[in-house]
Amino acid sequence: MNKILQFFKNLTKSRTLKYGTNSIILIAVVVAIAVIINLLVGMISVRIDLTPNKLFSISDETVKILNELDKDVVIYGLFDEAKIKDSAYSDVVEILSHYDKHPHIKVEYVDPERNPGFINELDPENLKDINNNDFVVKCGDKMKVLSYYDLFSTQFNQYTWGQDITGIKAEQGFTGAIKYVSADVTPVVYFMEGHGERDVDREYTVVKEYLEKNNYEVKLLNLFTMDSVPEDAEMVIVASPTKDLSSEEAYKFKKYLDDGGKAVFMFDSLESNPQFTEFDKILVDYGVSLNYDKVKENDDSRRDPTNPYAILLDIQSSSIVPEKFNTIFTNSRSINILRNQKEYITVTSLAKTSDKAVGEQIDRTKGEDIAGPLDLAVAVEDKGGMKVSKILVIGNGSFISDDAIDRYGPYSRNGLYFFLYSMNWLQDKKDEVIIAPKTYETPVLTISAKQASITGIAVVVVLPLLVLGAGLYVFLRRRHL
Secondary structure: OHHHHHHHHHHHHOHHHHHHHHHHHHHHHHHHHHHHHHHHHHHHOOOOOOOOOOOOOOOHHHHHHHHHOOOOEEEEEOOOHHHHOOOOOHHHHHHHHHHOOOOOEEEEEOOOOOOOOHHHHHOOOOOOOOOOOOEEEEEOOEEEEEOHHHHEEEEEEOOOOEEEEEEEOHHHHHHHHHHHHHOOOOOEEEEEOOOOOOOHHHHOHHHHHHHHHOOOEEEEEOOOOOOOOOOOEEEEEEEOOOOOOOHHHHHHHHHHHHOOOEEEEEOEOOOOOOOOHHHHHHHHOOOEEEOOEEEEOOOHHHEEOOEEEEEEEEEOOOOOOOOOEEEEEEOEOOEEEOOOOOOOEEEEEEEEOOOOOEEEEOOHHHOOOEEOOOEEEEEEEEOOOOOOEEEEEEOOOOOOOHHHHHHHOHHHHHHHHHHHHHHHHHOOOOOOOOOOOEEOOOOOOOOOHHHHHHHHHHHHHHHHHHHHHHHHHHHHHHHOO
């Protein structure tokens, strides 16, 4: 018995038991802390969006719009909610959870297979073409339908002959739809046709989508067949005409502008060099005119290295454009700001070339080339009439085309934002926000060959030696305990 007592007495005094007990206590404390943290997180339901561009969060712009909302809006998801989590729509549901937290927004999921009459209740006359797996945003009698392609950015895969999802446009779609259904009036943007302009539905599909997602309605305007510009016109856009207005059309257009109208003129440089006499008559009244040239940039840092006619422009921050942009204009003409401006007209240059640029005359018999810097975009405000009228004149119409956006990517999307911000200025919407889509990004670490060799040696040789040395050190220490 004495031997047993002596054994336990010696055991309690041993260093092995002392350090072992400390280790057990430390492990127990760490486990206890982990359990408590998990319980607290489960109770609070904290979720953190760690994606690079906050894919599963809503922007401050959307939060502002929702906070200012004073009408009740219901968002219906026409799905079996239990099946959504296993589909691409799971990301959309995550984003919608942020909308549902606001007092005037309610999100409901209805399975049309279980409620076959629900779609008919929403749209009795079948005017909206609502289908299963759509979202319907509704406020009072106004509604907006969002389909798959309204919520996701896709790209054609030439190997699978299918569409791959490249980004998510859910926030842009839902916020734009909420603005649309809750607005008392939806501004109408008219694109002029009949003069060889760019086809909105074929060449400006991205622009049209952005406008519609930011609560504009897009329509076509043919002044040859109409008595006047419609009264609901918020603005008129002339997108790269190849023919001039008739004198009768010019009269109608000028009458609209004199009555406080808003317009965007975009003119490409054309090798056929048509004379825009009637357009110029309108522009001269606003202190500007067109140059019949093709702008070439000779500053290597301000152009595409392979094309001196693809100009990299610095669009500076101003009261018109609140952000600084870099965008690319290809095959542009320059805009001439007239010296004899009237006191009530303000002309603001928005984009210039470098001093090394030159405007090459299309018709060499018209004189010498025009020396830089050259104006490629100007904004004009006319306060001389009963109502203030504004115009935006850009010596390029291709910078926001679908082809340019595909070719130049972020630069052309910056140009698109420049275009939209300028439209906000035309309408005196200084606080208007623009919701941009978000792309799925795969983080890529780019390293040089030297860095790769150093990393390989560190992982294959240095790190194993450090682990081995640490193990040997612990082993030797424990032998002397």
